[in-house]
Amino acid sequence: MxxxxxxxxxxxxxxxxxxxxxxxxxxxxxxxxRVLKAVRETGYRPNKAAQRLATGKAGSIGLVMPTSPGNSSDVHFSEFLTGLGEEALRHDFHFVLTPADPNDEVGALRRLAASGNVDALFVNYMRGHDPRLDMLKSLSMPFLVHGRSIGSEPDYPFLDIDNEAAFYDATKLLLQLGHRRFALLNGPIYFDFAIRRKNGMDAALAERGLTLDEACVSHTPMTDEQGLLAMERILQMEKDKRPTAVLCSSTVLALGAVRAINQAKLRLGEDISMIAHDDVLTLLKPENFTVPLTTTRSSLRAAGVRIAERLIGEIKHTETFPAQELWKAELIVRASTGVAPAD
Amino acid sequence: MxxxxxxxxxxxxxxxxxxxxxxxxxxxxxxxxRVLKAVRETGYRPNKAAQRLATGKAGSIGLVMPTSPGNSSDVHFSEFLTGLGEEALRHDFHFVLTPADPNDEVGALRRLAASGNVDALFVNYMRGHDPRLDMLKSLSMPFLVHGRSIGSEPDYPFLDIDNEAAFYDATKLLLQLGHRRFALLNGPIYFDFAIRRKNGMDAALAERGLTLDEACVSHTPMTDEQGLLAMERILQMEKDKRPTAVLCSSTVLALGAVRAINQAKLRLGEDISMIAHDDVLTLLKPENFTVPLTTTRSSLRAAGVRIAERLIGEIKHTETFPAQELWKAELIVRASTGVAPAD
DNA sequence: CCATTTCCTCAAAGCGCTTTGGCTACGTCT
DNA sequence: AGACGTAGCCAAAGCGCTTTGAGGAAATGG
Structure with missing residues (x-):
């Protein structure tokens, strides 16, 4: 029909x-x-491709799904996707997901844009000096960045959380509790958020004239296994050199790290304090850890909702939004942070 | 251009x-x-919408993403999506994701099909007597079902794992270890896999003249919190009535259940044995549990790859596949299963 | 040398929709 | 009465591609 x-x-x-x-x-x-009645009776649905061709609007937003054989599925990504979906549903939008090899994200993005299948683009997992920004700016298509790209002019629309502040505050708290030796289990060094979190931590330490021992910093994919390995390595240090406070870039890393701490028969919140960043993953609640985890919290899912809202608003020209948003993460204190042990 | x-x-x-x-x-x-050279130089890309309109082929497969406010993001779903993506990437296909309220999946499916935006449909989270099957069959579009629908004629193409056999085998193992009182932490009762797993378990018990006490069965969403709650309830039973063996429909449920067991100061694999079904979630490895978990294993991700392969093959008419595939789950024994404690 | 085949190319129709630019009929204004 | 507005409808063009049916040129055969 x-x-x-x-x-x-x-x-x-x-x-x-x-x-x-x-x-x-x-x-x-x-x-x-009369027309509406006939539509209901016949079940007529306009052909989207034809509509797209005629109007230039597709009612869909494009995103590149980082995937490749051997690349693990990322809980953070899907949590975010859920948020996007939630909002898109309200506007009868859908997504076009292009799976892409992480090494060819620029290409995947270009193909997606040129395909004429999408009205707007979205990117995340930003890196320092991210090459996708130039590509996006050259396109005449709305786009929105989740995160930022340190080293690039901040002249693009983004939604990000204040990673520096979050880790600055977290470090500050631990300093107040008397900790002097710190470790950081971070995400891959090329990611913007990882750089900023480390910067925030460095800044807080610097105020007290402290520096972060590079041996106590790890940059790894954010899986529990990597958390375990990194923490094990740190725990092998001599007791009086060993950090008493650990920051984790994700509760997933923390999951592994806590396991290492348990295996070493150390007590979380007493022998070692920990603060992790919490993306509010459904599967992994910091309050459910055996020792509930102190976290810097900011919901990835809420970010997804907001990003969909902004992109769809832009496509429909119904609303204008601030081009750049920076959300504060909340610092939520639970039992994993305690006074530094006496040496 | x-x-x-x-x-x-x-x-x-x-x-x-x-x-x-x-x-x-x-x-x-x-x-x-000459043409190819010009394409490279100009960066020309055919407009997909026009191509779609002209050929009727869209190069994309449609799927409904179950989502609604308050509905949690599902790790199982995203693990599967990763598999789909991995394969789609090889064929330059993409997905059109329609987020849908779980109560209106039939409608969402119909809209997706009628939009002319997709060449094939895929559904999962099958329920008993699933209404989507009739809808799919009435469409003249290739489709593939992940799972099956008990109570419907099995005359549709599917890929499923043998849930009955998996839980039958698991139960059998526990029986051999001397267990006589069982519990089951299952997914929602309306899901096909949940029904079949329970059936498998019932069958194994029946062979020994045993039955499953309904008080020891829970049907809940597969989150760790629900696992915790369900297990806590079971552990409140009198010691000599209380199950010594627990089957979980997901490692996520097991995660919560294990926490409950720990909190009750019981020892996993000694006081209580447990077997969980393992979808091979990246985030949750059964071997990483404090006491490594015995599991029935079948990779959701691999299923995703296979399903994409079949659907794409069908669209391209390059290959024909068996319409129905039933995969065996492997039973992997680890430390969470032990001999039943003496009463 | 003409007829036939083969190779390459083209003009035009069509996919299903939106949108431009009328056109008609009727009422209103001066 | 004539000029003008307006409400309601329509025919046709156009979006960018694929594909049908045809045609011209070169190569082959008798």
Missing amino acids: NLKQLSHMLGLSQTTVSRALNGYPEVNHETRE | NLKQLSHMLGLSQTTVSRALNGYPEVNHETRE
């Missing part, structure tokens, strides 16, 4: 039917009702 | 350029090279 058949059935022109469906004013109320 | 401009630039007709690009034989080798 297509427009032609439908309009013929109704004894109307395609124009009128189309207008009736799209809410144009120059259609008699009665005629419109 | 579109076909018209490109062909004009080359002094060729649109037909010839189009044929050169799509690998038709009746194009001079030299001409084809």
Whole structure:
């Protein structure tokens, strides 16, 4: 069933039917009702591809899904996707997901844009001096960045959390509790958030004239296994050199790290204090750890909702948004942070 | 840059350029090279919407993403999605994700199909007597089901794991270890896999003249919190009535259940034995549990790869596949299963 | 040397929709 | 009465691609 058949059935022109469906004013109320009734009865649905071709609007937003054989599925990504979906549902939008090898994200993005299948693009997992920014700016298509790219002009629309502040505050708290030796289990060094979190930590330490021992810093994929390995390595240090406070870039890393601490028969919140960043993953609640975890919290899912809201608003030209948003993470103190042990 | 401009630039007709690009034989080798060169230089990309309209093929497969406010993001879903993506990448396919309220999956599916945006459909989270099957069969579009639907004629293409056999085998193992009182932490009762797993368990017990006490069965969403709650309830039973063996439908449920067991100061693999079904989630490895978990294992991700392979093959008409596949889950014994404690 | 085949190319139709630019009929204003 | 507005409808063009059916040129055969 297509427009032609439908309009013929109704004894109307395609124009009128189309207008009736799209809410144009120059259609008699009665005629419109007739059309809507026929649509309900026949189950007619406009062909999106044709609509897309005619209007240039596709009602969909494109995103590149980082994936490749051997690359693990990322809980952070799907948590975020859920947020996006939640909002998109309200506007009858959908996503076009292009899976892409992480080494060819620029290419995947270009293909997606050129395909004419999407109205707007979205990128995340930003890196320092990210090459995708130039590509996005050269396109004449709305886009939104989740995160930022240190080293690039901040002249693009983004939504980010204040990673520096979050880790600055967390470090500050631990300093107040008397800790002097710190470790950091961070995400891969090329990611913007990892750089900023380390910067925030460095800044807080510097205020007290302290520096972070590079041996106590790890940059790894954010899996529990890597957390375990990194923590084990740190725990092998001599007791009086060993850090008493650990910051983790994700509760997933913390999961592994806590396991290492348990295996070493150390007590979390007493022998070692820990603060992790919490993306509010459904699967991994910091309050459910055996020793509930102190965290800097900011919901990835909420970010997804907001990003969908902004992108869809932009496509529909219904609203204008601040181009750049920086969310504060909350510092939530639980039992994993305690006074530094006496040496 | 579109076909018209490109062909004009080359002094060729649109037909010839189009044929050169799509690998038709009746194009001079030299001409084809010229065309390809021009494409590289100009960065020309065919407009997918137009291609779609002309051919009826979209190069994308549609799936409904179960999501709604308050509905938690599902690790199982994203693990699966990763598999799909991995395979789709190889064929330059992408997905169209329609987020949908779980109560309106049939509607979402219909809209997706009618939109003309997809070549094939995929559904999962099958329920007993699933209403989506009739809808799918009425569409003239390839589709593939992940899972099955008990109570419906098995005349549709599916990929499933043998849930009955998995839980039958698991139960059998525990029986051999001397266990007589069992519990089951299952997924929601309306899901096909949940029904079948329970059936498998019932069958094994029946062979020994045992039955499953309904008070020891829970049907809940598969989150760690629900696992914790369900296990806590079970542990409140009198010691000589209390189950000594627990089956979990997911390692996520097991995560919570193990926490409950720890909190009750019971020893896993000694006081209580446990077997969980393992979808091979990246985030949650059964071997990383404090007491490594015995599992029935079948990779969701591998299922994703296979499903994408089949759907894409069908769209391209390159291959024919067996319509129905039933995978065996492996039973992997680790430390969480031990001999039943003496009463 | 003409007829036939083969190779390459083209013009034009069509996919299903939106949108431009009328056109008609009727009421209103001067 | 004529000029003008307006409400309601329509025919046709156009979005960018693929594909059908045809045609011209070169190569082959009798």
